[in-house]
Amino acid sequence: MxxxxxxxxxxxxxxxxxxxxxxxxxxxxxxxxxxxxxxxxxxxxxxxxxxxxxxxxxxxxxxxxxxxxxxxxxxxxxxxxxxxxxxxxxxxxxxxxxxxxxxxRSEVIPFETDEYSKAGEEIRMRYRYLDLRRPQMQRNFEVRHKAIAAIRKVMDEQGFLEIETPILGKSTPEGARDYLVPSRVHHGEYYALPQSPQIFKQILMVGGCDRYYQIARCFRDEDLRADRQPEFTQFDLEMSFAEPDDIFAIIENCMAEAFKAGIGAEVKGPFERMDYAAAIRDYGCDKPDLRFDMKLSEITDLVTECGFKVFSAVAASGGVIKALVAKGCQENYSRKDLDGLHEVIKCHGAKGLAWIKILPGGEYNGAPVKFFEKEQLDAIAARTGATEGDIMMFMADTAHIVNNSLATLRNKWGEMENLYKKDDFHFVWITDFPLFEWSEEHNRWESSHHPFTMIHPEDADQLLGAENKKGGNLGGIRSTSYDLVLNGVELASGSVRIHDSEIQAKIFSLLGISEEEAKERFGFFIDALKYGTPPHAGIAPGVDRMVAMMLGYDNIREVIAFPKNQKAMDLMTGAPAGVDEKQLRDLAIQNVAIQQPKKDA
RNA sequence: GGCCGAGUGGCGCAAUUGGUUAGCGUACCAGACUGUCGAUCUGGUGGUCGCGGGUUCGAAUCCCGUCUCGGUCGCCA
Known part of the structure; x- marks a missing residue:
């Protein structure tokens, strides 16, 4: 040196x-x-x-x-x-x-790199090598490294093998859009980049590999968000002969060690558990931020017969009315402030937000008050837990819109009122997700997790005679699946898998995947299940999100060395870019659309 | 694809809401200075206000179109 x-x-x-x-x-x-x-x-x-x-x-x-x-x-x-x-x-x-x-020597740098720099993202991405010199970025990648190293240590101690799975795989046109790679040797045929190592890790279980994990790159060609990149990293694991509790224990151990190694934070297991139905009921979403309380209350039954048409009409048409209570906020929010909250939730299709304040002395104040008897208002207040000085906020619509809107509003409120500490880490397991969800687009029930998810044992008999049609009973069937949620962010998703080829076939047929189609798409996998498959379960935490949470970012680009922008471009290299005609000829590919001329890279 | 926000010297922002020569900070260049640590002081260079069209006596500002960036909804098994 x-x-x-x-x-x-x-x-x-x-x-x-x-x-x-x-x-x-x-x-x-x-x-x-x-x-x-x-x-x-x-x-x-x-x-x-x-x-x-x-x-x-x-x-x-x-x-x-x-x-x-x-x-x-x-x-x-x-x-x-x-x-x-x-x-x-x-x-x-x-x-x-x-x-x-x-x-x-260095030329004059295009943006300042000191700790006070407020350079925008575009210029930082274009000159990422300069951005990476900043101490903050250096720390981000040190934290990321240490967290991953801690996970590897735990997994090694627990007897897991780190096994790599292919990047060039077969497209299974379910779920997200695939990134495709054309084959030079087989013209007209394509590999797909893995959306996750899902099928391979299950086959590893069939292969007796017992305890597998991998820090795996995954690829999904969908629109991006602050917390979504076209390629991202999952800490993927699968265990044979395991029950959910075994998976939970492993992950709780990993999270504790990763958070300790990464940022010195104490994270203690076992994590709280909540089933999906309770999460939706109390928080309106499947990833509640439990750093603060503020539960939703349903009041549909209390307002079916009231003079307030907005409520009674919704109740009569099968919708729901739910309330959210802002404790002690009565004085701090004017009529204008509260009416302005509609802006926050209208993206979910919310038509409006009703609110009632309880003034000191117990008097009710707000537009809907005049439509209710005092006893009705008292009953609503009792149900929601609202007392003097509080604001009750109400949404009346379909359950879907009400839940989405109030969940968004709840998060907004927590942020506005500083109801939590930023460095508090509140993990929760959300369990028993529905096995199927209705797709408006395809007009049928589809897997809500993926088609290899095991049915909940208590709901197993409901599969008999079930039919994939609107209004059928499929929506009520639960799966043995679980998400790990941290501070309102989905960190991991997993499930017990189907290890019985007959059940797997039944699920495929319910999903409307014919035998031939299933054979074409997953034939090798269905075959594999026939040769002595151990029961197995797994999960896959998102590494980028995990590290971002540790560092207090809601943007995972800060913890990825060379991320892509919202249009999936790498502003430094200029990818994606055109290629030579010869390369295309080798692959037997022709452009059918005129390429948009791109800005200079 | 929809909605929202942004685009002004290298970088980060402002311009009293249509009014004179487009300002500020920083970076940069030159000079001064023996204890600073986001050094300081003096002076200086640098802008087709993303692009195209329109309205107007007059446009960074208003209108239309377009491009780019970000957020979000759809989407993401």
């Missing part, structure tokens, strides 16, 4: 030693007769001093600029006590430079 120490290493114990550092120029402060340069590397900053008594060194220093790479040699000096810099871990020393060498 051309250095003897790193820029984060020297302390006053090193005073008097002759050392060599190498790093980037973070900052230069020229006082004429003395100059200070903060030299930066992955490990920290060290102040180096160029003094007039070595005038040739000082002269050289005048030409140095930010982001140049220097190698400096000199003596470590303890600073006079009144010149300690408590903001720097190396702030008690400085390096008195005897000689230095410019290893590499």
């Amino acid at each position: 051309i250095r003897t120490h790193t820029c984060g290493e020297l302390r006053k114990e090193h005073a008097g030693q002759e050392v060599t550092l190498a790093g980037w120029v973070q900052n230069r402060r020229d006082h004429g007769g003395v100059m200070f340069i903060d030299l930066r590397d992955r490990y920290g900053l060290t102040q180096i001093k160029l003094d007039l008594d070595k005038s040739e060194v000082l002269e050289l220093g005048q030409h140095v600029r930010n982001e140049w790479v220097l190698k400096v040699t000199g003596k470590v000096l303890e600073r006079p006590e009144d010149m300690y810099n408590p903001k720097m871990i190396t702030g008690q020393i400085e390096l008195d430079v005897d000689s230095f060498e410019v290893i590499s």
Whole structure:
């Protein structure tokens, strides 16, 4: 190594030693007769001093600029006590430079990289290599590494084998859109990049691999979000002879170790559990943020016969009316504020939001009040738990719209009123998801998780004679599945799998996948199930989201070294991009659409 | 695909809501300075207000179209 120490290493114990550092120029402060340069590397900053008594060194220093790479040699000096810099871990020393060498110069950088920089994402992505130099980014990737390393350690101790599965696979046109890779050898045929290693990991169980895991890249060609990238990383695992409790214990252990190793946070298992039905009932969604309380209450039965048509009409038509109570907020929200909340939820199709305040003294205030008897209002308040000083907010619509809207409103309220601490980590297992969900688009029931999910044992007999038609009983059938939710974010999804080829066939037929079709798509898999399949279960936490949560981001691009933008482009490399005609000819591919001319990369 | 927000020197933002020569911070360049640490001080360079069209005596500002970026809904088994 051309250095003897790193820029984060020297302390006053090193005073008097002759050392060599190498790093980037973070900052230069020229006082004429003395100059200070903060030299930066992955490990920290060290102040180096160029003094007039070595005038040739000082002269050289005048030409140095930010982001140049220097190698400096000199003596470590303890600073006079009144010149300690408590903001720097190396702030008690400085390096008195005897000689230095410019290893590499830098052009003027296109955006500032210091800790105060407010550069926008577009410029950061385009010059990601500069962005990555920032201490914050360096920390992000250190945390990510440590968390993953901790997971690998736990999995090793628990006897899991890390096994790789193919990236070039077969398209199984269920679920998300696939990324396709054309075959040069088989013209007109395509590999698909894995949406997850799902089928392979189950086959590993059939193959007796017992305990498998992998830090796996997954690919889904769908529209992106702050927490969704076209390629992302899952901590994928599968266990034979396991029950949900076994999976929960492993993951709780992994999360505890990952959060401890990553950010030093104490996360204790066992995590709280809540079934899907309760989550929807109490929070309106399957990923409740349990850092704060504020449950929904259904009041449909209390308002079926009231003068307030908005409620009674919805109740009569089979909709629901639910309420959300904002404790102690009566004074802080004006009529205008409350009416403005409609903006927050109208994206879910909410037509309006009704509200009633309970004033000090118990008087009700709000537009709907005049349509109710006092006793009715008292009953509603009793049901929702609202008391003096509170605001009751109501939604009346289909269950779907009411739940979505109030869940969004609840999260918004928690944020506005600071009902939780940002660094509080509240995990919860959501269990027993419905096995099927109705697809309006395809006008049929589809798997809500994936078609290999085991039915809930208590609901097994409901599969007999079931039919895939609207209004049928499929919606009520539960699965043995579970999500891990952290602070309102879905971190992982998993289930017990079907290990019986007959049940698997029954599920396929219920899903409207014919025998021939099933054979064509998953024939190898159905065959595999026929040769002695152990019961097995698994789960797959999202690594990007997990690390983002640790660091307090809601944007996973901050914890991915080279992420893509909202249009799935890599602004640094310019991918995706056109290719040579020859490449296309080799693959027997022709462009049918005129390519949009792209902005210069 | 829908909706919302944004686009102004290299970067981050402003422009009293249509009014004179488009400002501020920072970066950059030059100079000064022997203890700074987001150094300071003095001076300076740098802008086709994303692009195209329209309204107007006059447009960064209003209208139409278009492109780009972000958020979100749909979508994401």
